[in-house]
Amino acid sequence: MKIISVVGARPNFMKIAPFIRAIEEYNASLPEEKIEHILVHTGQHYDDRMSKAFFEALNIPDADINLGIGSGTHAEQVGQTMIAFEKVVKDIGPDWVVVVGDVNATLACSVTARKENVKCCHIEAGLRSGDMTMPEEVNRLVTDRLSDLLLIPDKLSGENLKKEGAPERSVVFVGNIMIDTLDANLQKASSLDINQIIKKNALAIDESIDQRSLSKPERRIEGMPPAPCNFAVLTLHRPSNVDEKEILTPIVNFLCDEVAEDMPLIWTVHPRTQKQLKSFGLWDKVTSAENIILLHPLSYHEMLRLNMEAKIMLTDSGGLQEECTVLGTPCITLRWNTERPITLRQHGGASVIVGNNIKRIREEYQKTLLLDRTPTRPRLWDGKTALRCVEAILNY
Amino acid sequence: MKIISVVGARPNFMKIAPFIRAIEEYNASLPEEKIEHILVHTGQHYDDRMSKAFFEALNIPDADINLGIGSGTHAEQVGQTMIAFEKVVKDIGPDWVVVVGDVNATLACSVTARKENVKCCHIEAGLRSGDMTMPEEVNRLVTDRLSDLLLIPDKLSGENLKKEGAPERSVVFVGNIMIDTLDANLQKASSLDINQIIKKNALAIDESIDQRSLSKPERRIEGMPPAPCNFAVLTLHRPSNVDEKEILTPIVNFLCDEVAEDMPLIWTVHPRTQKQLKSFGLWDKVTSAENIILLHPLSYHEMLRLNMEAKIMLTDSGGLQEECTVLGTPCITLRWNTERPITLRQHGGASVIVGNNIKRIREEYQKTLLLDRTPTRPRLWDGKTALRCVEAILNY
Numbered sequence: 001m002k003i004i005s006v007v008g009a010r011p012n013f014m015k016i017a018p019f020i021r022a023i024e025e026y027n028a029s030l031p032e033e034k035i036e037h038i039l040v041h042t043g044q045h046y047d048d049r050m051s052k053a054f055f056e057a058l059n060i061p062d063a064d065i066n067l068g069i070g071s072g073t074h075a076e077q078v079g080q081t082m083i084a085f086e087k088v089v090k091d092i093g094p095d096w097v098v099v100v101g102d103v104n105a106t107l108a109c110s111v112t113a114r115k116e117n118v119k120c121c122h123i124e125a126g127l128r129s130g131d132m133t134m135p136e137e138v139n140r141l142v143t144d145r146l147s148d149l150l151l152i153p154d155k156l157s158g159e160n161l162k163k164e165g166a167p168e169r170s171v172v173f174v175g176n177i178m179i180d181t182l183d184a185n186l187q188k189a190s191s192l193d194i195n196q197i198i199k200k201n202a203l204a205i206d207e208s209i210d211q212r213s214l215s216k217p218e219r220r221i222e223g224m225p226p227a228p229c230n231f232a233v234l235t236l237h238r239p240s241n242v243d244e245k246e247i248l249t250p251i252v253n254f255l256c257d258e259v260a261e262d263m264p265l266i267w268t269v270h271p272r273t274q275k276q277l278k279s280f281g282l283w284d285k286v287t288s289a290e291n292i293i294l295l296h297p298l299s300y301h302e303m304l305r306l307n308m309e310a311k312i313m314l315t316d317s318g319g320l321q322e323e324c325t326v327l328g329t330p331c332i333t334l335r336w337n338t339e340r341p342i343t344l345r346q347h348g349g350a351s352v353i354v355g356n357n358i359k360r361i362r363e364e365y366q367k368t369l370l371l372d373r374t375p376t377r378p379r380l381w382d383g384k385t386a387l388r389c390v391e392a393i394l395n396y
Numbered sequence: 397m398k399i400i401s402v403v404g405a406r407p408n409f410m411k412i413a414p415f416i417r418a419i420e421e422y423n424a425s426l427p428e429e430k431i432e433h434i435l436v437h438t439g440q441h442y443d444d445r446m447s448k449a450f451f452e453a454l455n456i457p458d459a460d461i462n463l464g465i466g467s468g469t470h471a472e473q474v475g476q477t478m479i480a481f482e483k484v485v486k487d488i489g490p491d492w493v494v495v496v497g498d499v500n501a502t503l504a505c506s507v508t509a510r511k512e513n514v515k516c517c518h519i520e521a522g523l524r525s526g527d528m529t530m531p532e533e534v535n536r537l538v539t540d541r542l543s544d545l546l547l548i549p550d551k552l553s554g555e556n557l558k559k560e561g562a563p564e565r566s567v568v569f570v571g572n573i574m575i576d577t578l579d580a581n582l583q584k585a586s587s588l589d590i591n592q593i594i595k596k597n598a599l600a601i602d603e604s605i606d607q608r609s610l611s612k613p614e615r616r617i618e619g620m621p622p623a624p625c626n627f628a629v630l631t632l633h634r635p636s637n638v639d640e641k642e643i644l645t646p647i648v649n650f651l652c653d654e655v656a657e658d659m660p661l662i663w664t665v666h667p668r669t670q671k672q673l674k675s676f677g678l679w680d681k682v683t684s685a686e687n688i689i690l691l692h693p694l695s696y697h698e699m700l701r702l703n704m705e706a707k708i709m710l711t712d713s714g715g716l717q718e719e720c721t722v723l724g725t726p727c728i729t730l731r732w733n734t735e736r737p738i739t740l741r742q743h744g745g746a747s748v749i750v751g752n753n754i755k756r757i758r759e760e761y762q763k764t765l766l767l768d769r770t771p772t773r774p775r776l777w778d779g780k781t782a783l784r785c786v787e788a789i790l791n792y
Contacts, residue, residue, distance in 0.1 A: 074511040075482030079475030079504075086471035108475075111503075114534050115470040138510050138542060145541045146534060164561040 001035050003393070004088070005098040007063070008042045008081075008105025010054060011319055014300065015100035015123060017058040018180035018386035026390050035390075038092060042081050042105040043069040057299055058181065074104060074135055081108035089116045096121055096393055099143060100177070102136040102339075110143040119396070123177055123389055125150035126157025127318075127339035133240075140339070149396055151389050153177070154342040154378055174388035175380025178322055182304065183383035189304040197302045203269055203294040230311040231263050237270035238316045241334055241356055245280040250358045251334070252282050258362065259314070260291040262369070266306060268295045312368055325349040328375030330368045332361065342378050349376065397431050399789070400484070401494040403459070404438045404477075404501025406450060407715055410696060411496035411519060413454040414576035414782035422786050431786075434488060438477050438501040439465040453695055454577065470500060470531055477504035485512045492517055492789055495539060496573070498532040498735075506539040515792070519573055519785055521546035522553025523714075523735035529636075536735070545792055547785050549573070550738040550774055570784040571776025574718055578700065579779035585700040593698045599665055599690040626707040627659050633666035634712045637730055637752055641676040646754045647730070648678050654758065655710070656687040658765070662702060664691045708764055721745040724771030726764045728757065738774050745772065 003023070007016045020039065027034045041063035055062070067084040069077060081104065089097065089112060097113035099106045100123040113120040122143050129137050144150055150166055152158050153176035161171050234255065242248050259265050267286070269277075277283045286292055298306070304323070307313060313324050313331040321343040324331035331343075331351035343349035352368065354361045380388075399419070403412045416435065423430045437459035451458070463480040465473060477500065485493065485508060493509035495502045496519040509516040518539050525533050540546055546562055548554050549572040557567050630651065638644050655661050663682070665673075673679045682688055694702070700719070703709060709720050709727040717739040720727035727739075727747035739745035748764065750757045776784075 073479075073482055075478040075508050078507070078511075079478040082471040082475040082478075083469075086469055107507075111474070111534070111538065112471050114528065115474075115531055117529050132510065132542075132544075133513050135511055138507070141541050142507065142538050145537050146528075165559040 001033075001096070001394070002038070002092065002094045003035055003096045003098055004038045004040055004092060004094040005100075006040045006042065006085070006105055006109045007060075007100070008103040010051065012101050012103060012105070013054045013058055013060060014181040014319065015177050017060050018177055018184065019098065019100070019123065019389055020060060021184075022386035022390045025387070026394075038064045038094070040064065040085065040088060040109075041066045042077075042085070042108070043067050053299060057301060058185070069105075077104040078108045081105055082112045085109050085112045086116065089113060089118055094118055096149075098123065098389075098393070099147075100124055102127070102139045102143070104135070104139060107139040107142050110146050114146045119148045120146060121149040121151065121389075121393055122147040123151045123174075124153055126152045126159075126161045126171070128157075128160045129337045129339040131337050137339070149392060151392055153381075153385075156341055156347070172388075172392040173380065174392060175382060175385035176322060176378070177385040177389065178319060179326055179377075179381040180383050180386050181300075182323055182326060185301055185304060186308075189301045189308065192301060192305040194305060194309060197298065197305060198266070198293055198295065201268075201295040201298055201302065203274075203296050230309065232259055232265045232312045232314060233306050233310040234259075234265055234267040234314045235270070235317050235320060236267075236273050236315070236334065238335065239272075240336075241316050242270075242273045242276045247356050248276060248280055249282060251356060251361075252277070252286060254358050254361060255314075256285060256289040256292065259365070260289055263311060264291050264293060266293045266295060266310075268298050268303065270297060312365075314365075321349070321351045324351055325376055325378070326381060328373035330371040330373070332365055332368055334361065348378065350374065397492070397790070398434070398488065398490045399431055399492045399494055400434045400436055400488060400490040401496075402436045402438065402481070402501055402505045403456075403496070404499040406447065408497050408499060408501070409447075409450045409454055409456060410577040410715065411573050413456050414573055414580065415494065415496070415519065415785055416456060417580075418782035418786045421783070422790075434460045434490065436460065436481065436484060436505075437462045438473075438481070438504070439463050449695055453697060454581075465501075473500040474504045477501055478508045481505050481508045482512065485509060485514055490514055492545075494519065494785075494789070495543075496520055498523070498535045498539070500531070500535060503535040503538050506542050510542040515544045516542060517545040517547065517785075517789055518543040519547045519570075520549055522548040522555075522557045522567070524553075524556045525733045525735040527733050533735070545788060547788055549777075549781075552737055552743070568784075568788040569776065570788060571778060571781035572718060572774070573781040573785065574715060575722055575773075575777040576779050576782050577696075578719055578722060581697055581700060582704075585697045585704065588697060588701040590701060590705060593694065593701060594662070594689055594691065597664075597691040597694055597698065599670075599692050626705065628655055628661045628708045628710060629702050629706040630655075630661055630663040630710045631666065631713050631716060632663075632669050632711070632730065634731065635668075636732075637712050638666075638669045638672045643752050644672060644676055645678060647752060647757075648673070648682060650754050650757060651710075652681060652685040652688065655761070656685055659707060660687050660689060662689045662691060662706075664694050664699065666693060708761075710761075717745070717747045720747055721772055721774070722777060724769035726767040726769070728760055728764055730757065744774065746770065 023035050023037045043066050065088055069080050096119050098121045099110050110120045125144050127140055131137055150161055150171045151174045158171055307323055307327055307329055310329050313329045316334045318340050321333055321340050325343045333351045333353050336355040341347055343351045345352055352364050354364045419431050419433045439462050461484055465476050492515050494517045495506050506516045521540050527533055546557055546567045547570045554567055703719055703723055703725055706725050709725045712730045714736050717729055717736055721739045729747045729749050732751040737743055739747045741748055748760050750760045
């Protein structure tokens with residue numbers, strides 16, 4: 001059996017790493033029925049210093065084929081990926097194309113595979129935000145509509161697919177493959193020193209913070225007001241949060257004037273966000289704010305380390321919502337919706353949706369400050385999802 | 397309101413012509429609320445002599461914008477169309493993108509519209525063959541999944557969309573827009589002389605046929621065996637019929653040795669089919685067969701004229717299945733499935749599916765020979781579909 005798997009942008013890397021390892025394990029156990037695996041990197045983020053570093057940190061082998069697509073508009077990325085990937089599919093003649101997540105490469109390669117009559121498998125199928133203005137939602141809808149095998153991370157995703165008429169046999173509940181990566185990397189992350197992470201990645205650092213305090217959380221005493229907090233972690237990258245001055249400004253004010261008053265705030269600044277902060281005249285405010293530590297985007301292990309110790313996470317990233325659930329970090333999600341409802345507190349997760357309305361953010365932030373870390377594991381988020389993915393393909 | 401409508405390949409032309417006319421009528425009746433309409437031609441078939449001729453014959457105004465995509469692989473067509481169409485959408489900023497049918501342009505432009513957060517309307521939504529190996533099926537599935545407004549030709553299509561979870565308010569039953577075109581062109585087609593059509597388009601003609609007999613069908617007398625037949629019309633272009641020697645050869649044998657024995661067979665030869673007939677060594681057989689009249693692809697009116705008088709239609713074209721239903725021409729569909737079940741005899745239509753199994757083709761052909769012309773009109777196939785399309789967009 002010949003399988004091409006595809007990685008596009010960075011969020012894909014954490015999903016493909018365990019899948020590749022599971023294929024290697026399968027091949028080691030059954031050398032006479034080896035799966036031939038070809039890893040295609042579409043090239044998004046390829047020139048980025050982070051891409052190579054992520055591959056190495058997550059032990060992903062070098063891509064067999066790099067399509068070299070680079071950045072561009074949505075149509076440019078999707079269109080050029082289709083054209084380049086079609087040649088690869090025609091050339092290699094795979095039995096399966098495996099796509100992960102919801103980036104432009106996911107859409108482009110699933111459409112191309114189906115047009116070439118190659119079976120397509122989607123890992124992380126069935127997620128729905130219900131928000132068609134998100135390009136990721138468009139990518140998910142198209143990929144799931146065309147995939148022969150839909151591997152879902154939770155039962156709620158299965159319900160979405162059922163509502164859309166996906167045939168029962170095409171849907172297999174395998175769990176969340178990102179958690180395989182988390183489990184495999186917890187130990188390595190634990191060994192990192194938080195002060196070192198900050199020093200190494202500092203973008204603009206406030207020297208007044210006593211950094212030693214960051215790594216020694218004090219326990220809160222039951223019935224007492226919260227003890228002096230440890231630190232908060234913030235990530236923000238979605239256009240809906242950072243592209244409009246009227247939205248970003250009050251968020252920045254809240255962060256500087258309220259969160260950073262309570263505790264040190266570690267902000268890993270996405271390049272898009274940095275650009276917008278500068279163009280909206282907010283950059284000076286955040287760099288000069290006391291108690292705000294601005295960092296470059298972190299490696300997977302560095303971010304995992306921060307998440308393991310943070311008092312609170314503020315984010316608009318879907319992946320971090322999931323990791324917070326497993327690590328138990330109380331999480332505030334700065335979005336109006338989520339394609340990952342299983343991570344919400346009402347479903348047993350660690351996160352709450354607050355949109356970008358400051359009144360609501362403040363209210364939920366205050367409530368969240370009172371919460372303890374409560375790690376939970378949704379069903380089949382057990383670190384063995386990748387093996388089930390390989391099995392599902394073999395059993396198809 | 398600003399609407400971009402898109403035409404790609406030829407099957408789109410008959411669907412867009414009445415839509416444009418309906419917008420013109422709307423604008424004439426309400427000049428103070430004019431719809432601004434921009435026609436985009438993706439350029440597929442543009443160099444083809446037939447494209448310009450079709451535009452003129454169907455009174456379609458010149459395209460405002462031609463993307464100049466030309467031919468290529470599926471991914472090349474889809475990818476390049478996306479890239480070029482995105483620029484148009486960003487530049488014009490339409491309220492709606494209207495796509496028709498199921499060609500590559502339909503897929504490319506619906507994805508691009510949704511990614512640009514422009515509302516998308518699909519005319520001829522909800523058709524399903526259930527055959528994912530058809531590129532058209534992939535185009536339909538993706539376009540319908542992303543469209544805000546799904547305009548369906550019949551209730552069966554609505555059931556398909558319901559099964560796929562399409563929200564009720566997004567689906568509007570408007571009827572079949574192709575029939576608007578048929579109705580608008582029946583009179584002009586009637587004026588054409590069949591012998592002239594044959595002379596004008598002859599690819600290789602058998603002079604032994606008494607051509608006068610073609611245009612004077614004899615009526616069959618009730619209870620008697622069928623009178624000497626008039627003529628059969630054949631079109632064949634699908635890869636599933638013409639790309640494999642083992643499939644095309646027995647079909648050609650059946651046509652030459654059986655159908656052409658019963659009556660003159662007028663075969664409008666698709667370029668792809670001509671190429672395959674030659675490469676499989678079948679070209680000599682069909683050109684030298686008695687009673688087979690080989691024609692170039694015909695204009696819309698010429699084909700309509702033949703369809704109006706044919707004793708029997710043999711085809712793998714979905715559009716002809718529909719026209720046969722309205723004209724009452726008994727039709728044999730050389731496919732294993734159809735995305736237009738409303739055209740089948742069990743649903744009141746004129747067509748029967750025979751795949752490419754010769755035993756089955758022969759059996760159904762014999763039965764079909766006994767049938768009279770029985771024109772039927774599925775609900776809302778009334779020539780007023782385009783007006784309902786415009787209304788549905790305005791009412792959204």
